[in-house]
Amino acid sequence: MRFTHRTLSQRVRFASGDAAAALAEEVTALGASRVMVIAAAGKAEVARRVADGLPVAHWHHETAMHVPLPVAERARAAAREHRADALACVGGGSTTGLAKAVALTTGLPIVAVPTTYAGSEATDVWGLTDNGRKTTGADDRVLPRAIVYDATLTLTLPADLSAASGLNALAHCVDAMWGPRADPIDRALAGEGIRALRTGLPQVADDPAGLPGRELALYGAYLAAVAFASAGSGLHHKICHVLGGMFDLPHARTHAVVLPHVLAFNAPAAPDAEARIAAAFGTGTAIAGLDLLRVRLHAPTALRDLGMPEDGIAAAVRAVLGAVPANNPRPVTADDLTALLRAAWEGTEPR
Numbered sequence: 001m002r003f004t005h006r007t008l009s010q011r012v013r014f015a016s017g018d019a020a021a022a023l024a025e026e027v028t029a030l031g032a033s034r035v036m037v038i039a040a041a042g043k044a045e046v047a048r049r050v051a052d053g054l055p056v057a058h059w060h061h062e063t064a065m066h067v068p069l070p071v072a073e074r075a076r077a078a079a080r081e082h083r084a085d086a087l088a089c090v091g092g093g094s095t096t097g098l099a100k101a102v103a104l105t106t107g108l109p110i111v112a113v114p115t116t117y118a119g120s121e122a123t124d125v126w127g128l129t130d131n132g133r134k135t136t137g138a139d140d141r142v143l144p145r146a147i148v149y150d151a152t153l154t155l156t157l158p159a160d161l162s163a164a165s166g167l168n169a170l171a172h173c174v175d176a177m178w179g180p181r182a183d184p185i186d187r188a189l190a191g192e193g194i195r196a197l198r199t200g201l202p203q204v205a206d207d208p209a210g211l212p213g214r215e216l217a218l219y220g221a222y223l224a225a226v227a228f229a230s231a232g233s234g235l236h237h238k239i240c241h242v243l244g245g246m247f248d249l250p251h252a253r254t255h256a257v258v259l260p261h262v263l264a265f266n267a268p269a270a271p272d273a274e275a276r277i278a279a280a281f282g283t284g285t286a287i288a289g290l291d292l293l294r295v296r297l298h299a300p301t302a303l304r305d306l307g308m309p310e311d312g313i314a315a316a317v318r319a320v321l322g323a324v325p326a327n328n329p330r331p332v333t334a335d336d337l338t339a340l341l342r343a344a345w346e347g348t349e350p351r
């Protein structure tokens with residue numbers, strides 16, 4: 001065995017029902033006295049509850065999906081103006097993403113309180129969108145110093161969004177099996193992530209107000225993100241990244257639609273990954289496991305339903321082609337991508 005695995009350093013707390021106390025402790029541990037709290041306008045009340053005990057210098061409520069550059073620049077200016085010395089973000093991946101955009105230029109430490117299964121809080125990856133082009137990068141400065149997972153904050157996440165967000169986490173696990181830096185540790189974490197998600201997400205679907213399913217889903221989402229951060233973006237994420245930036249598609253739902261098509265495409269050329277995913281699902285094949293879960297969760301199936309224009313397929317193929325990871329389990333041609341994206345656009349059976 002020869003590999004080099006990098007473990008990212010952060011404190012991770014699972015504290016159902018105790019986000020406020022845990023967040024206050026993490027902020028105190030940073031020695032911060034002027035916290036900028038970032039939360040979407042619709043989450044302002046939750047953020048006030050969670051950040052109740054903090055020395056807040058500024059409440060920032062302008063967030064947007066895929067972190068548009070002007071939104072990031074206004075948040076950076078606010079951090080400067082209010083002389084913030086730490087950032088606390090309460091929300092989904094878009095909110096965490098904005099905190100990361102601020103940390104990227106200011107170096108301010110982040111404590112993240114996630115409310116979806118996106119997993120951004122456990123990665124050192126930032127993303128910004130400028131004029132329909134999404135740029136991402138990895139930087140130690142954007143990795144939150146601490147994460148507070150409080151599953152009670154996810155009880156309000158609607159069933160459809162919970163399913164899509166959970167499948168976004170599952171996509172992290174799948175891509176972690178064959179990403180450019182995938183190693184045995186990533187694969188072990190990803191396998192446990194799939195097990196947690198395939199158990200937790202159906203529980204969430206059956207009982208959205210029940211805590212055990214929510215906790216398992218958050219646990220799976222965390223493992224998924226850690227594995228993904230180490231392994232790097234595989235073909236699936238390269239495709240979704242292009243689609244998200246080009247057509248402003250909803251992030252989690254896009255992942256939910258595209259994942260089975262990439263799995264069906266890569267699995268025959270990646271027998272070890274296929275076997276691990278199948279074992280984690282407890283099914284005969286990886287595809288069968290994912291299909292069962294998607295049906296159970298009533299996952300979205302077609303990009304056209306998410307607003308992608310049919311005549312966008314060709315442009316997306318061109319953009320993805322230049323980004324296919326060199327180590328993808330099988331070569332990817334323009335025809336392959338066209339067939340894959342057309343099937344995902346139409347919502348036909350993954351092949």
Ligand code: NAD
Nearest residue numbers: 066092093094115116118120123125153154156157251252
């Ligand atoms: P999101 O943050 O945009 O949230 C989706 C919607 O759900 C929003 O309207 C939000 O207000 C709402 N919401 C969030 N939590 C809720 C809750 N508990 N109850 C009710 N409503 C809630 O979506 P997302 O899928 O969490 O994140 C997507 C973004 O995260 C994308 O921009 C993506 O690129 C980024 N992301 C980054 C990484 C990374 O490693 N950098 C990883 C995953 C996702």
